Amino acid sequence: MTSFRSILSRTLQIFSGLKLATACFIVLFILTWLGTLEQVDHGLYQTTKKYFSSENFLVLPEINGKMIPLPLPSAYWVSVVLFINLLIGGVIRARKGWKKVGVLMSHCGMLFLLVGGFITHHFSERGNMQVWEGETSNVAKHYFNYVIEITELVAGEIKEIHVIDHEYLEVLKPDQHQFFKLEQLPFDLEVAGYQKNSVARQAINRAPRFGERIVDGFYLEQEDSELEAETNIAGCYARLVEKDSTKGELFILWGGSAYMQPKVQKTIQHGERTFLVDLVKERWVLPNKIKLNDMKAEFYPGTINPKTFESRVTRTQEGVSEDVLIKMNQPMRRDGFTYFQAQWGPQGSDGTGKLFSVFEIVKNPADQWPKYALYVSGVGLSIHFALMLGAFIMNQFKRRNV
Amino acid sequence: MSKIKRGRVIAVWLMIALIFGVILIVGRSLMPAKVVATLENYEPWETQVVEAFSQLPMQEGGRIKLFESWANQQMLSFSGKRKSKVSNGEGEEITVRPTEWMLDIHFRPELAKQFPSFRVENAEVLEMVGLDHKKARDYYSYNELEAKLDRISELKKELEELQKNPEIELNTVQKQALALSGNLAWFESYLSYFDFAKLRADNEKSGLAWSSIILTAPKIRAAINQRAPNAPLGREELLIGRLVQEASNAARYGWPVMPPTQEGQEAWETAGARLWEVFTTGKNDLVQTSKIFNQLEEIYLHRDASGEKLVPLIKAYHDTLNKEQTVAAKASNLSAEKSYLKGQWFYRALGYCFIPGTLLVVLSWLSPATRWSRVLNLVTWGLSGIGLILCVTGIILRMVITERPPVGNLFETIPFITAAIVLIALLMELMTRRGLAIGLAPIAGFAGLVLARLYELEEGGDSLEPLRAVLASNFWLTYHVLTITLGYAAGILAGFIGIAYLGNRHLGIAEDDPKILRSLTRMNYGVICFTLLLSLIGTILGGIWANDSWGRFWGWDPKENGALMIVLWNLIILHSRIGGAIKEWGFHMLSVAGMAVVVFSWWHVNMLGTGLHSYGFTEGAHIIWFFYGLIGLVLLLSSYAKMLEKK
Amino acid sequence: MCGSIGKSMWRLGVIIIGIVSLCSCKKREEVIAINQTRQKSTIDVATTTEATSLERFRGKKAASLQKALPVAPPHPEHWKPQAATQFRLLNFATERGVEIYLSQVRGGVEGNFDRWMKQFGQTALTPEQFSGLPKLSFMDHEGRLLEVTGPFAGGMGKTPIKDAALIGAGVVIGADTWTMKMIGPREAVLAEKDSFIQFVSLLKKNS
Known part of the structure; x- marks a missing residue:
């Protein structure tokens, strides 16, 4: 029991220590620096995802396109550690007193800013x-996420819109099949060959080079992700599957269709009923x-x-x-x-x-939080700085009079 | 010689070497031009004529400016210079400034064609256009290039075709070749600009002139409109059509001489554009248009006349413009611009104050803490103070001209940061009175204003141009931009103090006063705290602005990251000092390295060519690497000296 | 002291890694049930007609143009496909600056051949000259082949070429005139002659 307590108190000691704070700052500094340089080659979206998001735990940096074998923790997790450190060491266990009030305030402000960042990252x-x-208009389109939307057409009118969410699609590799059970529709959907960025190529213009499947004169060719990731155009092969498991014909869904004028959509006849299927950027009503x-x-x-x-x-x-x-x-x-x-x-x-x-x-629930954080820490730092400057000048004054 | 004295001498020599290094590297573009050509019978323009022209208002690049400003910009972008010298063939040297150069092109085209107006920096560019490359960074006249015009226009087409491919980025040589072909096209439009006035010069007796033909434009248009539909144009109609077209084409591009006369129109036009409009759409005020044409013709007719004759004609045109609403509303801006151009404030602060100040500081190191050095310090104090006043005057005039806070583009950060560093250094000297901070003021002023000058020469363009929509918020420009920029200034000052500490410690410049090192540390601690305060608040303010204009507080944009890096760096310094990981020496070492972080954020991220803040100064890379190298050298030498100390 | 701190650090590390690896190991499911729906919005307006793949991936306008397009055989590897335009239904280019494209034009074969001759600064073909031109199969019909060399004057936004060549084929099918031509620096064009003739003769009319 005593050993557990001592471990706990020592852990607390490390987590509240200045050394850990400094280490966090150094790692964050290096990450920010590398994350800036890497944008030149890989664009903002990918670099941000790699360095600063919660998805990765470790980051392998690149300089001029060359991998550096120095794994670094991703900025998100360093910030989590920094938050704990700041909470325990910078606020709870920090020395308190009038002289320290400025520092304490600024630490509180930074805590608030980190929480705001956390909320923005996850909930905005x-x-x-x-x-x-x-x-x-009452609809916004997402910048990056692609979804599959399926809806029935009744007498020229669109009915309820069924959505296969982006999180199911973007994890798919080009060689994977995925079966989606559409519980409210009379058929299911199978998706294969999903590509984050692709071109729908016409086979008569260029024959497939990697044995891509040609459907109705077209095939999907994989492209590297664009530097501006919002210009990526996803694509996939899909087919209907009847509830009794008979498979329908294969067709291609391609995000580029959304840019055609006049509007074009994939229509599917299912018995007497007509359905529309589309691969589009996620809509937000x-x-x-x-x-x-x-x-x-x-x-x-x-x-x-x-x-x-x-x-x-x-x-x-x-x-x-x-x-x-x-x-x-x-x-x-x-x-x-x-x-x-x-x-x-x-x-x-x-x-x-x-x-x-x-x-x-x-x-963004934390929309205005940085402002409040700024007020707190700005005032705090100013107080601290003013106190120090005052002491410094007093000191100089005394010296001169000695 | 004792060890300590040797240290001082080393310091002095290092500093002198640095100053010469700067002059060697950047001096070529800073020095006034040598005599570059001989123009037989070149007559300089009379001062009063130049004066009268230089103050003509015009609207260009989205703002009302002075003719002189426009001429400055043009000469800079053509030749990378603010003045040139020519010999008149009788051994006399004549300095040609931008306004005079512009006047030559417009009014004495034959002479201007011999003038070496075009800078062709690169031997490869010369080779591309098929010229014999004498040596790099050479100047060519229009006449010399004329023979190669076909090749150049062909080249231009090819390069423009290349440019259309988004995956291809032109290299420096190709960009320069393209710029040269662009400049040639502009030069040709300027040469022919006053062709419209020749009609009057050639028909002085009959009084035939465009200023009078303009008044008949409605009749001509009516006559043409009265034709039966689809009837072919008659001989006279075709003839007048061709004449209008020729005259307007010759003056289509260049000097916007015509203020708008139509309701709802804001943009000024060239003489050619106006002429074309008068005969096609016919919505302009003909009387006013004719009046201005008449005044311009008068000026052209008397271009070779004496100042007494010519100046009143220019003034008459000037008066007409002054009555224009667009000009009248900007009268105070224009007079501020006049003082700004006349004063050459930054240049004078550099030449009269900071350069001599720097030399005095270096001299004072030879015998510190003596009466002699105290006198030198006092003089340095005075010089830096005057330099600061000159600098601030320039900044304030720019604020009056642009009607916005002092920093709105990359150029404006330089004088602002320079002035801020000098001011803080002077204030610190006032507080400490140790003769330490004062040494930093002129050196910072020197370095900053050299950079400002260099930037102007490299970038050309109008650094007073109005702000783009996203920046046009005086509130944010004041709060975010000024704090963050002051943060840069403080960060750089911290680096300077760090260098001063390291220099003192290893070279023993001030061995007589052991407290001096402690004092420098205390000073730097304050400055680092100040840097943190400003950069932290500035960065968060920037985020709040971004949240109002782009919808996100933070987006990992390179410029944002740069600001964050400054904040983190200062947090590292402060926390590792409190935690005891670094002592005095480490503290100063880190603050010197912090200067590199500031430069990364201030300049380097803009050159990455990615992100929302990517603007300007792409050619300045070599200066940045020189700077990084310098900082690396200081850190390396200091580490070596520290090792010796331990032994 | 030091040792025990190290030990506790180590344990802590194990715990953190454990938690993280638990969180990150989500296995993809074989069948995913979809129940998600969203409201109808202002942009959810139905199209009335069924769209073909061509219409969905190229737009209705381009599709109607392309429908009349002949079926093309595989093209040589070094002919790089270019974006098709209204005037270039099939469009290729080689690295040596040769442009190869198929057009549907007006004016008959002879009229077009005359136009090409003029671009090379030469006089129009006499009827005898025209009937003497070699024949080839072009979209299952009998077409003619023209070969011109000399300075190309440019025009229509093209830059002049001093030593150029043009090899072109033309055919009239019903009311339409079809041409396929190849233009560029002389040697580069002549080097492509065999591939060109083979490509043209394998073009099939779209049924």
């Missing part, structure tokens, strides 16, 4: 919504509707430098409407959702003609 959602002038009344893009006279771009929208929720101006640096925050002016188009437009606006939509 983001997507983008594109609306043309005069049109209305919002509790309110946004109508874009006017999109204004201004340039500095005689240049292509944007001066400002702003959208006048009408937001409708549960029958109540309000007019809001959303512009750069001035988002709309409502009910935990934040709408940002992200882009506008069409590309190459000089701001005249019919325009569309793209809003970035974020739901």
Whole structure:
């Protein structure tokens, strides 16, 4: 029993120690540095995922594309350790007193910031919504996640939309098959050859090089992930499976279909009934509707430098409407959702003609937390700095008078 | 010679070597040009004429600016210089500044064609365009390049084709070749700009001139519109059409001389664009347009006349512009710009204050703690103070011109950080009065303003240009950008103090006062705390801004990471000191290394070519590596000296 | 003292690694039951017609253009496929700067051949010259083959080539004129002649 207690107290000692704090800072510093350099070769999304997310526990860094055999813990887990260290050593067990009040405050602020980061990492959602002038939207698309959506078409109308979530798809390797039991539909779906980034190639233009399966004149060719991961286009082969296990014909689903004008969708006849199947970026239906009344893009006279771009929208929720101006640096925050002016188009437009606006939509429970953390730690550090400066000047003054 | 004295001498020599190193590496672009060409019978422009032209307002690059600003930018981007010297063939040297150079191109094209306006830095570029490469970094005149125009335009096409492929990035030589071909095209448009005024010069008796033809434009358009539909154009109609086209094409690009006369239009136009509009859309105020055309024709007709004759004509045009709303609203900005250009504040602070100050500091190391060194310190104090005032004046004038906080682009960080370091150093000297911090002020001023000058020359462009939409928030520019930039300044100052400590410790410059090392440590501790405070608050503020404009607090963007690295580095320093892992020496070593972290964040991340903050100064890589090398050398030498100490 | 701290560290490490490995070892299931649905949104508007793969992966416009396309045989490895355009239904290029493409055009075979001759600064073909041109099978019909060399004047946004060659085939099928041609630096074009003729003669009309 005593040994357990001593182990506990020693563990506590290590976890609350300054050495551990310093070690965490050093590792975080190195990770941030390497994670910055690696973006040049691998893009922001992949690098961030590798270095800073909770998925990886260890990271093998690369410099100029060459692997360095020095495994480092990923920044997420280092931050967890740092949090514990800060909580125990920097706040609970720290010396308290008037002289230390500034340091204590700033430590509390940092704790708060780390918790905010944790919540943002795990519980925030983001997507983008594109609306043309005069049109209305209540849906945002995810930047990276692809899902399969299946819906029945009854008399030209779309019914309920069934979704195969991205987490089931993105773990699939190109050589894996996956059976999805669609409990509310009269058939099931089998997916194979899922690719995170792919091109639908026409066999008459280029014959498959790796024996890819040709379906209806097309096959899916694997591509390396793009540096800007949001431009990846997923693809897969799929087939219907009847409830009695008879398999239907193979077809290809490709994310690029979503960009075709006019709109095209894969239709499936099942007996008398018609269904639509699509591989699309995850859609996120919002509790309110946004109508874009006017999109204004201004340039500095005689240049292509944007001066400002702003959208006048009408937001409708549960029958109540309000007019809001959303512009750069001035988002709309409502009910935990934040709408940002992200882009506008069409590309190459000089701001005249019919325009569309793209809003970035974020739901982040910790949205404003950094601000509070800043207030606490900023005040804390300022107090501490002022105390020290005062002492320093007093000291100098005394010396000179000696 | 005692060991200690030897140390001092070493320090002095090291510093002198460094200063010469800087001058060797960057001096070539900082020195005024040598005589580069002989132009027979070159007559300099009268000062009053140059003065009158340089103050003409114009709208270009999205803001109202002075002709002189525009000329500066153009000369910089053509030749990488702010002035050139020519000989007039009689052994007389004439300095040609940007406004004069621009006037030559517009009003004495034949002379301007002989002027070596084009910098071709690279022998490979010369080879590409088929010129004999005399030596690298050479200057060529239009006449010399003219024979190769076909080859150059062919090259341009090829390179532009290459550029369309998103996977290909042009190399330096190709970029320079493309820039050269672009500059040539601009030069040609400037040469022909005043062709429209020749009609009047050639028909002085009949009074035929575009300024008067413009007034008949509605009649001409009406006559053409009265034709039966689909009837072919008549001879006269074709002729006038061709004349309008020729005249407007010749002045299509270049100097925007025409303020808008249409409701709702903001952009100024070139003479050619206006002429074309008058005869095609016809929505402009013809009387006003004709008046300006008339004034420009007058100026052209009297281009060779004496100043007494010419200046009133320029003034008349100037007066017309002053009545324009776009100009009138910016009167105070323009007068600030005039003082800014005239004062050359940063350049003077460098030349008159920081360079002599640096030399005095180095001299004072030879005999520290004597009356002699105290006198030198006092003079250094004065020089640094004046330098600071000059620097701050420049910064304030820029604020008046741009109507925004002092830092809005990469260039503006340099004088701001320089001024901040000098100010903090002077304040610290006031507080400590040990003659320590004062030594850092002129050295920091010297290094900072050399960098500023270099950046201007390398980048060209208009560092006063208006802000892009995402940055256009004076609130955030003040709070986030200024804190983070001050954080850089403090971080660099900490490095300087670290070097001062290491120098003192190993070379024993101030052996007479043993407390000096402790004092430096205390000072640096304060500065490191200050750096942490500013960078931490600045970084979080940046996150809050990003959360308002991009929808996320943190996105691991390179610039964000750079700021975080500064914060972490200072946390490492402070916590390992509190934990006892490092003592005085280690503390200063880490703060010197911290300077490299600041430079990484300030400059290096911008050169990675990725991320949201990627802008500018891609050519400055060699300076950064020189700087890293220097810091590495200091750390290495100091570690070696530490080892010797132990033995 | 030191030893026991080390020991406790070690135990702690084991515990952490254990927890982490438990968390990260999620096995993929063979059958996944799907119950997830989402609400209908403003963009969920149904298309009325059934879309073919061609329409889904190339868009309806491009698909209608391509439907009339002949069935192509495998092309030589070094002919790199380029993006098809309205005027280039099949489009290839080689590294030596040769462009090879199939077009559906107006103006008959003779008119097009004349146009090509002019691009090389040469006079139009006389009827005798035209009927003397070699024949080849082109989409199961009898087509003609033209070979021109000389300076290529450019035009339509193309850069001039001093020593160029063009080898082109043309055929009229019903109301449509089809041409397939190969243009570029002379030697590079002539080197492709056999592959070109073989490719053209194996093109089949789309039924």
